[in-house]
Amino acid sequence: MAETRAAIRSGAYNGHTSGLARDHVQGNVVVLPKALADDFLRYCQRNPKPCPLLAVSEPGDPMLPKLGSDLDIRTDVPRYRVWREGKLVEEVDDIRAHWRSDLVTFVIGCSFSFEQALLDAGLSMRHIDQNRNVAMYRTNIATEPAGRFHGPMVVSMRPLRAAAAIRAIQVTSRFPDVHGAPVHIGDPALIGIKDLALPDYGDPVDVMRDELPVFWACGVTPQAAITQAKPDFCITHAPGAMLITDLLNHQLASF
Numbered sequence: 001m002a003e004t005r006a007a008i009r010s011g012a013y014n015g016h017t018s019g020l021a022r023d024h025v026q027g028n029v030v031v032l033p034k035a036l037a038d039d040f041l042r043y044c045q046r047n048p049k050p051c052p053l054l055a056v057s058e059p060g061d062p063m064l065p066k067l068g069s070d071l072d073i074r075t076d077v078p079r080y081r082v083w084r085e086g087k088l089v090e091e092v093d094d095i096r097a098h099w100r101s102d103l104v105t106f107v108i109g110c111s112f113s114f115e116q117a118l119l120d121a122g123l124s125m126r127h128i129d130q131n132r133n134v135a136m137y138r139t140n141i142a143t144e145p146a147g148r149f150h151g152p153m154v155v156s157m158r159p160l161r162a163a164a165a166i167r168a169i170q171v172t173s174r175f176p177d178v179h180g181a182p183v184h185i186g187d188p189a190l191i192g193i194k195d196l197a198l199p200d201y202g203d204p205v206d207v208m209r210d211e212l213p214v215f216w217a218c219g220v221t222p223q224a225a226i227t228q229a230k231p232d233f234c235i236t237h238a239p240g241a242m243l244i245t246d247l248l249n250h251q252l253a254s255f
Contacts, residue, residue: 004017004020004021004244005071005076005244008075008076008077008078008244009072009075009076011093011094013078014078014079014093014241015078015079015241016078016132016133016202016240016241016242017078017112017240017241017242017244018112018115018125018127018128018132018133018134018240019115019125019128019131020244021244022115022116022119022249023116023248023249023250024113024244024245024246024247024248024249025054025067025109025110025113025178025244025245025247025248025249025251025252026110026112026113026242026243026244026245027054027055027067027107027108027109027110027219027242027243027245028107028108028109028110028219028220028222028236028237028242028243029073029077029080029105029106029107029108029235029236029237029242029243030105030106030108030222030226030234030235030236031073031095031103031104031105031106031234031235031236032103032104032106032231032234033100033102033103033104033231033232033233033234034059034102034103034104035102036147036148036229036231037056037059037104037106038147039146039147039148039149039229040106040146040147040149040222041053041056041106042146042147043143043144043145043146043147043149043150043222043225044106044108044222045146046143046144046145046146047143047144047153047221048176049153049179049180049183049217050143050153050154050179050217050218050219050221050222051108051219051221051222052108052109052176052177052178052179052180052219053106053107053108053109054066054067054107054108054109054177054245054247055067055105055106055107056104056105056106056107057073057104057105057106058104059101059102059103059104060100060101060102060103061105062074062099062105064105064107064245067107067243067245067246067247068245068246068247069246071243071245071246073095073105073243074094074095074096074099075094075095075096076243076244077237077241077242077243078093078237078238078241078242079091079092079093079237079238079241080092080093080094080095080235080236080237080238080241081223081235081236081237081238082095082098082233082234082235083226083231083233083234083235083236084232084233084234085230085231085232086226086227086228086229086230086231087227091238095235098235100233103235106222107243107245108219108222109175109177109178109179109219109252110178110179110219110242111134111156111178111179111216111218111219112134112242113175113178113249113252114171114172114175114178114179114249115128116249117171117172117174117175117249117253118168118171118172121167121168121171123160123164123167123168123171125158126158126159126205126206127158127202127203127205130205132202132203132205133201133202133203133239133240134156134157134158134202134203134240135156135157135196135199135201135202135203135204135205136154136155136156136157136199136200136201136202136218136220136239136240137154137155137157137188137193137196137199137200137201137215138152138153138154138192138200138224139152139153139154139155139184139191139192139193139215140152140191140192141153141155141183141191141192143221143225147229148228148229148230148231149222149225149226149228149229150225150228150229151221151224151225151227151228152192152221152224153183153217153218153221153224154200154201154217154218154220154221154223154224155183155184155191155215155216155217155218156202156215156216156218157188157196157199157213157214157215157216158213158214158216159205159206159207159208159211159212159213159214160211160212160214161210161211161212162212165182165185165212165214168182168214169181169182172216174253174254175249175252175253175254176254177252177254178249178252179216179217179218179219180217181216182214182215182216183215183216183217184214184215185212185213185214185215186212186213188213188215191215196213201220201239201240202239202240220239222236223236223239
């Protein structure tokens, strides 16, 4: 993990983190001005499946000691997105030049963290096998609004045979802090997804004839809410390029 973080911090690695530091908890990142922090905190509390909070910083403090003794949110995410008025304006590998004294960091649980438990249970993850980012889709499932924040739930998808899907439900139910059990299994059209080959974020993977698409709530959901809330300024991680923490995945298991 230390080598991976060092590579990210130095700018030597800026790709997706699926399959990296597999024992360690990974997190989605949202950085907002303090004026919007209370609304966003309520949004996360009202939508715990897509937005399970792992940590919230003090205003202006780039450190997150709960997640790592030397973790610096300005440098330790492989790739960041910078938003203005709800529009993506650039992607960068380092946000020190964008940092402000009023910024509050939110770290939200990521499904990459429960993937190790799925792998340990003997379930293969096709996107990892193919060295791809996981496929993510906007759905017709509405999140509960809070202040200016509202919008559709985003889900991540992993294809599994029926027996494996049942096992995946059992395994991921133990990890509510990283999205927990799936929110949908089967026909993607029922949750507003028209074509699995065209994900809104990430990379497509094949779904075989004997497999079911299994959908988990996804921490990219706040980025959909940001496009609706249109904050003057905001920073997020790029989808799939997660913050790798010092926490171990098994520490998040509820039983």
